[in-house]
Amino acid sequence: MTEDVAQRILAGDVRALARAASWVENRRPEAEALLRELFPRTGRALILGVTGAPGAGKSTLCDQLTEALRAEGKTVGVIAVDPTSPYTGGAILGDRIRMQRHHADPGVFIRSMATRGWLGGLAAATTEMTMLLDAAGRDVVLVETVGVGQDEVEIARLAAVTIVVLVPGMGDDVQAIKAGIMEIADVFVINKADLPGADKLERELKSYLSLAHRPDGWTPSIVRTVASEGKGISETLEAVREYHSRGSSPDRAAQIWSVRLREMLRERLLDRVPAQDFVAAGREVAEQRRNPYSILHDWLERL
Ligand SMILES: Nc1nc2c(ncn2[C@@H]2O[C@H](COP(=O)(O)OP(=O)(O)OP(=O)(O)O)[C@@H](O)[C@H]2O)c(=O)[nH]1
Ligand SMILES: [Mg+2]
Secondary structure: OHHHHHHHHHOOOHHHHHHHHHHHHOOOHHHHHHHHHHHHHOOOOEEEEEEEOOOOOHHHHHHHHHHHHHHOOOOEEEEEEEOOOOOOOHHHHHHHHOOHHHOOOOOEEEEEEEOOOOOOOHHHHHHHHHHHHHHOOOOEEEEEEEOOOHHHHHHHOOOOEEEEEEOOOOOOOHHHOOHHHHHHOOEEEEOOOOOOOHHHHHHHHHHHHHHOOOOOOOOOEEEEOEHHHOEOHHHHHHHHHHHHOOOOOHHHHHHHHHHHHHHHHHHHHHHOOOHHHHHHHHHHHHOOOOOHHHHHHHHHHHO
16 A cells, blocks of 8 residues: 555655655554655755744744745745644644645645654654655755754754754844754854844854854855745845755765664654553652663563
8 A cells, every 4th residue: 555655656646645744743654664665765855954943933934935946846845843732733733834825835745743742753753754755756845843952953953954043132142042053053044134133143143153163164154034024035045055055965964864763763662662661660660669770671671
């Protein structure tokens, strides 16, 4: 059955793609069989990560980037990762994506990813969704993540090019921004440049960049946007392409895959210990009835 779905996806069938996307979201076994088959067809899409603080305008920017890419005739996939709301589900996420105007366009495929609880798996699921859209022939895959926690940094690290969206004011000055996020930026977007403080933010960013030296010698570009008015969008794409056209280094690709494999293994291992075992073991340890190390030892033996 997955072969048939794979063929239809490769032929550009959007309904087959939607079906496969729900397999990936729901962590169904079909997803693995399908992706195993589709893997040789991946590696063509430009995977573009868009990360930044809540409310920075990431979705608005993704919407505008999508619009610009569609005008060039490119097909687009959008994955909105929302680790903050494991319980809200699709409706609220859909609302947060702010991409309603593209819903009728088969050239734009939009999916939201939320955690399935506290055992994580979000990074692995996002990777697999990215592979699916890549194999389906999307020219560009945008991955929106809120850049707050370690998981999100991991997810952003999976992109070939990462945009970090900053906003003037909001106490969002460079010192306050998590170091992990600053380091993964290939392009900085100063969004909401219509608000006061954009000059100050750009100065701070420049002085930060003059001190930070990346191993690949790239100095991240800085672009100002007013995403809500569609300003600075072509400049953003230009900056992305300038970085991307240097050719993704084999090192970066290998590094991305080693992170992905770690996430995929983590998820498979965690999946093999039923959730109730964690609950029971937690109680045993809390009551000093068992030693956590002997529990780990037993689990590893069993695997
Ligand atoms: N003034 C101004 N407002 C903007 C700009 N871009 C986006 N906004 C507004 O900022 C708010 C948040 O925008 P979103 O695109 O939802 O931000 P987000 O980063 O995706 O938010 P989360 O996904 O909730 O973290 C919305 O009300 C937008 O209309 C801008 O350039 N200037
Ligand atoms: Mg958003």
